[in-house]
Amino acid sequence: MRTLLLITTSLFLTLGLNAKEISSNSTVGQYAKPGAAIDMKYTSQKVDANEASDVNITLTSTIPKGTISVEMDLDKELIALGGFEKTFNFQVTSRNEAFTINLQVKSQHIGLYYIRLLSKVDQGYGVKTRAFAIPIYVGEEKDIKKHRSNMQMKALSNGENISLSKAVETISIIKEK
Amino acid sequence: MLRKLYKSLGLTLLLLLLSACSLLSPFKEGDGTKIIGTITYDRVPPKVGYIGSAQLDYASTYQESAKNIVVKALDSDGQVLTETTTNNRGEYTLYVPKNTDVKIRAYARMLKKDVWDLVVVDNTNLKSMYVIEGNLHNSGTDTNKRDLHATSGWDGYAYSGTRSAAPFAILDSINTIMQKMLSANPDIVFPQLTVNWSVDNVSVGGDPTLGQIGTSSYTADNGEMWILGDANSDTDEYDDHIIIHEWSHFFEDKFSRSDSIGGMHSSGDALDIRVAFGEGFANAMSAIATDNPLYFDTSGYNQSSGWSMNIESDPAQNPGWFSEASVQRILYDLYDANNEGLDQLSMGFTPLYDVMVHQERNSKAFTSIFSFISALKSQNSGDANAIDQVVRSEQISPIHDAYGSQRSNQANGVFTTPVYRTLQVGKALVQCNKNAYGVYNKLGNRTFMTVHINKSGVYTFSAQPYGASYGDPDIVLYETKYPYEIKGMSPLEGQNSDSFAMELDKGNYMLEAYDNSFGNSCYSISVRQGYDASTVGKMSKATNNRKPTLNNTRRPERRPISK
Secondary structure, three states, X not given: OHHHHXXXXXXXXXXXXHOOOEEEEEOOOXXXXXXXOEEEEEEEEOEOOOOOEEEEEEEEEOOOOEEEEEEEEEOOOEEEEOOOOOEEEEXXXXXXXXXXXXXXXXXXXXXXXXXXXXXXEEOOOOEEEEEEEEEEEEOOHHHHHHHHOOOOEEEOOOXXXXXXXXXXXXXXXXXXX | OHHHHHHHHHHHHHHHXXXXXXXXXXXXXXXXXXXXXXXXXXXXXXXXXXXXXXXXXXXXXXXXXXXXXXXXXXXXXXXXXXXXXXXXXXXXXXXEOOOOEEEEEEEEEEEEOOOEEXXXXXXXXXXXXXXXXXXXXXXXXOEEEEEEEEOOOEOOOOXXXXXXXXXXXXXXXXXXXXXXXXXHXXXXXXXXXXXXXXXXXXXXXXXXXXXXXXXXXXXXXXXXXXXXXXXXXXXXXXXXXXXXXXXXXXXXXXXXXXXOOOOOOOOOXXXXXXXXXXXXXXXXXXXXXXXXXXXXXXXXXXXXXXXXXXXXXXXXXXXXXXXXXXXXXXHHHHHOOXXXXXXXXXXXXXXXXXXXXHHHOOOOOOOOHHHHHHHHHHHOHHHHHHHHHHHHOOXXXXXXOOOOXXXXXXXXXOOOOOOEEEEOOOOEEEEEEXXXXXXXXXXOOEEEEEEEEOOOEEEEXXXXXXXXXXXXXXXXXEEOOOXXXXXXXXXXXXXXXXXXXXXXXXXXXXXXXXXOOOOOEEEEEXXXXXXXXXXXXXXXXXXXXOOOOOOHHXXXXXXXXXX
């Protein structure tokens, strides 16, 4: 009995350790700038380098009928596994119909990468678009933030924090007459 | 010895004092070398197609002046010698010490004492303020002309350089709308505003320090704007109508009032009246401020796959009092000088501004086309008939009050009028929610009820299932005075009935009821004086103690939550 308990416990522990943390979000009920009436929700697994992340994307629209076309793009550091479709066309037959896109991606390098969608809706009143991004976290959060660190910020002695860029400067001297 | 030491110390102190004074006192004309110049940035205009497309037209990029921004002169140690702001042509004048190494720095900050103060910062870089600067050059004795220019970073094919023009483009768009506001009220004082922009700002919500800002927006809880900058997906720094749209939500928040609950929306949608007015108002403001009804939003690869709409003349799609497109057409027609069809009125901006900052702010009903138009008519009674005509062009019968009484347009039979019902103490009414036009913020998702409390005391509000279709009802009570705060809210999640009790003063209140599962469902809504024992088990201990039970996790957002 004790052996069985130990085996079961270690199995659960192993499963628990291997369970991948999920990143998820939804635009439903969130503020949106004007554009195509499309909501998006997603789940993506947080993974290590060279490990596949399952990504599930669901799009819904309030249009009663028409077409939703989607162009998908990956950050160049992301590799799609099992083929990659760049475009999707969904025929809408009723309001709030859900359309799903499932894919697997991986990266060889630690970092935060994105799958980007540009969705378009045309109901005969002109095209409207809406962009979405789905984050793929590769590696531990602290490593990702360190990896992304691109601090150009300068803390000045007068308390100002600035992000500095060189200007194109044109100089001339005006001689007094 | 001591005397010598005192003398020496005194001299040192005097020198230090003189040195400090010279730093604190900027040079004036005649004291030093004059530096003049102009600050400019690359403005990338849109190319808008006849079929509603829009893209950034990099080939037509031009130099635009950076107006009203902070400019400083710094020495070789990086110490600020003097500072000023540019004028409306981007020009500045500074006086610096003669024959001194000096560089000029321009800040993404518009500053005018007691009028405005807004900055553009990098939310992915410790909120650091964007600046551009020139090199150290000796000031000499003759006047220097030092022009600084911020570039777009576009190399003809892609963004390969630093996009230093973007923060200045954002400020310039905001300057446009602020000038329009000043034309209506020269004494207006704008609250400080921080605008967050980064090339890493992407279209997903999450951690804003990583750029996950969701969308371009204004968030009321921290009073900041967030602008997308994700190249080849969605950038908004040159989309002036987007910038002005979001700033208009800042205006609503700080000067007027918006009861909008946010959520996805589009011009063809039948929306919650609060959302329709808020979004339609912001769209109209983008056209009014720029005097250009062509609204555009560029996106996609090379910012070449965006869309546009004509605020004034696009064909109406499902028009009515629930349509943001109808709201924007009405407001723009009331404003503009171009009269056509039923639009025979050109009021200009001031009457619209006045209603927004006074009557709309203090409306006893929710903010909507009804509250706005009824106030506009009462404030401009001579134009009432002409206003009715403009409103009628959007299939909206004349508006007589802030509650939208006497509606004839029922959104293709989907919505059952009246817009507001009256809930009497001791009685119940049946309300049915519908999701025919979508969920969360669409027409029919929520029911509004006015409640009059004759006598101060404890009152119990409840929602009970009615008929066979029911979901998860929520009821929310508002105070009907500015800022229209939520007074109480039912606490339960996932239950088919809900209630709350609380002490209320005599007066008028507004009740909102909705199905949180957004199904097609019906409920019996009631209010009774006193604590209602029939709802025991549906209320928390706190309610028994006559305190309102609030569940903020389910609270409808008046504006988006912070990131």
